[in-house]
Amino acid sequence: MFKFMELSDLYADACIRDESNNLMFLSIYGRDTAIHQMMAAFQLGWSEGGLHAFRLLDEQSGQVHPVSIGQSDRLTKFTGRLPRENLFGNLVHAWVYDPVLLQPDKASRIAWVLMDEPFSEASRDRLQRLVWEAYKALSPLPLLDSWREVVLRATESICLTFMEATSFPPLGGVSAVRIALPDSFADDLSSMVKSGMVGIEGEEARWIESARHEHRRRPGMTA
Template structure:
């Protein structure tokens, strides 16, 4: 087993280290006496002018093909978790402790950023390691994907998306140190749309069969996956509007309403989240809700679930003088009704800047918007 000395702190030895593609520490397996380990951990928490370390270097204890020094940036130390143990007392080196320092995203994929890691305690040189990494990446795809994925799609999805979504750390500028291997998956915002396009084009199908959704738009199997759009859009619609659209999908205008589901779902997926537009003078309004003389123009969706606390411009009872920007609960909005009137999402609204919305309502109501 190759060991590496931490040059900044005496008597600390590392047998494995993983960095991300920015060179920041993700995982460190380090051995040493308790005092040296505690000194190292404390130094990572301090600023450099207070005697702390923002980076450290590893020096191989034996000659090999690696650089004479391997540099590691600490990054934000607050993200680290630790797992410690103690070597048996009768070992050759005396009373030593062993600590893993790691970013928890390595074991708990981040569904918010759709990022996850696979890490193995063996080098990537063997065929077995490569297969295990590949299998682990596919499991992450299934866990983090915003749309359901079938195992039959594995080969085609990974072939087309690995180059975009996967970083094989052995091939990066900061390869793993020691006998470990790792890969990172980061699914981008366009992934769901690309999967939908693959189904439509017949690249992937249901139950192992390729299908062309264009010629069978309401195929039950295809609908389950292509119309993930329906599940995306559902929280943004009142129950009655959602049910009406589902029924209309079965009629003569089915193609129109199917396309509306997908169009609106894509728009919602790409919308800014809470605080994303706070420094934009004239933000884009993405959604419009209406009921009678009241309008709600949505600029940001809620950062958590999209609907709990959105942000937008509200006009109640045609009163532009009291119209205002503020937080809007879409979840409450779509449940609101007065008699037979319900708040509905405007399926024909086209995203425009807030200034144009104000011009539009001023012309409609003959008042100056606040």
């Protein structure tokens, strides 16, 4: 758990920031009055005694993680109350988040994928499926599911930002990827079709096998 340092009696178990350290998602626990105080501080301007940033303290490691609130009017919250019989008494669990996490921005072709587990090799396939669904929601052209591996391989470095690899990685047992399709995505996809990388007759399977064969032929590389 992470202690919210600017206000008392608030603890977070997960936090996601974008590559500029702006808050995208916060899962936090506290009493009702503390949660309301936090949201009011987010909305008030700095001159009115509000917050423009806060810090989360990892009480196990002692490490402090700064979080910028950014434009607070883009944030929304959802709350639920824990059963009164729990160990800590009458607590509220709140999720503060940017709605773009739930609804892709098709105009800007931006979406996010969140997982309730840290990124690992074991979670790679699940992550790819979620990212591919985001691609299909954002793409100006239809995408066949059989194209997934080829298109993701060809565009990953341009379209995907793994938050774990940024200066502000996710906190807690979560992971996040930002998907941003460039204006050239339709042209790039058309080029893949013309070059035989993908198609409606299984071209992508042949391309993948050819790429794997070339991979195996390289000195010092494993299959």
